[in-house]
Amino acid sequence: MQMLDLFSGIGGFHKGFAEAGWEFDWIGFSEIDKHASSVYRYRYPEAVEIGDITVIRPERDLPDKLTVLCGGFPCQSFSIAGARGSFSDTRGTLFFEIARILSYYRDKGDPVPYFLLENVKGLYSAGDYTAFATIYGVLAELGYNVECSLENTKYYLPQNRERIYIAGYIGDRGSGQIFPLGESNSSDRDKSGKGVTVSCIDASYHKGVDGKRTMIADYRTDEGLRIRSDNVSPCLNSVKASETEPSWMPPLAIEKIGNIYESGSENGNVYSDKGISPTLKSGETSNPKHGGIGSSNSPKILNESKIRRLTPNECERLQGFSTRNDDGTWDDGWTSTGMVDGEVVNLSDTQRYKMCGNAVTVPVVRAIAAKILMTRGCDHSETEYQPPEPENSAEEGLVCVLCGEDLDLQEADWDEEGKELRL
Secondary structure, three states, X not given: OEEEEEOOOOOHHHHHHHHOOOXXXXXXXXXXXXXXXXHHHHHOOOOEEOOOHHHOOHHHHOOOOOOEEEEOOOOOOOOOXXXXXXXXXXXXXXXXXXXXXXXXXXXXXXXXXXXXXXXXXXXXXXXXXXXXXXXXXXHHHOOEEEEEEEEEHHHOOOEEOEEEEEEEEEOOOOOOOOOOOHHHHOOOOOOHHHOOOEEOOOOEHHHOOEEEEEEEOOEEEOOEEEOOOOOOOOOOOOOOOOOOOOOOOOOOOOOEEEEOOOOOOHHHEEEOOOOOOOOOOEOXXXXXXXXXXXXXXXXXXXXXXXXXXXXXHHHHHHHOOOEEOOOOOEEOOOOOEEEEOOEEEEOOHHHHHHHHHHOOOHHHHHHHHHHHHHHHOOOOOOEEEEOOEOOEHHHOEEEEOOOOOEEOHHHXXXXXXXXXXXX
């Protein structure tokens, strides 16, 4: 199987599909941010870097067939927080680069069987509700059944992050093959949705406090407020220091506990860790104002009477890039290291915040990828020859080892010993 990872960032789609059980023989990725590309190269050295999507030539740069195409195409022109330029913004038109690649494979008679795209919630209403209709129509005209869903990270991890996922597949299989995710993903869902969540992390989170981005004071346990020795706030993973499994806290409301400005401006609000935090956002530069916390756009946390931002490691956990070990420790640092010109390099916290804010949430992708894999069915990739029984020669044939289905021997090839056959 082959996967094309467009607008790949730090590999959230790749990681999600891999965790869902997909195995690929070829993976290509396209990303123009040099820092995100360096992380992808470091994490997936076997992947083929293709470069800017606008210069990709499928006949030259891509394999003869693709199994899956993924992409979190640029969202700035569709974002609620932005100018909502829709397709008048050149970033919005990059969707048509995706359509161009899908069209190439359709026209050559080998359409890409599956795609999965991601964008912000604002895509629904962008361009006076015309942008989404245009995207849907283009994909449908390419011969795809298209399904869409607004998925929230809070049902997988403690972050309130709503994103649109658009899935497509070739073939008339009826509606509802992928969405809603439903019971098949119950092991992943309904965890964080029952506990304390932080606001959406975006690419401007590193800028600092603004009342819209989550800052933490400490974390809450049944015994009250306690401070962890590693200076990481468990309010992000909802785990008590004495436990090795997540302990989800009851739903709470946003609770303001103070303000850093005499004017009482909303941008100066400080929120209690006992409630749900407002949205985290990312940005370009930090600012030492307000006691070195950052610019006026960063979230605020009160920790031993001090306010701090989430750490890059905590942001990675909120996006599903960190792995929690059996002893309660974490394998962090997904974005801390990159590969540049064959050399391993360390990346700044500013870039780590931006990359986390721009990434897809891995558990959400994993859940969707698992559902696609379920609907895909068996590809009969492992078969064996079934010799005829003496009393009934009609029993001769080809059997799929994976699903047990009897296959047509006439359409098969086999090795010289007649032991292993392939369609």
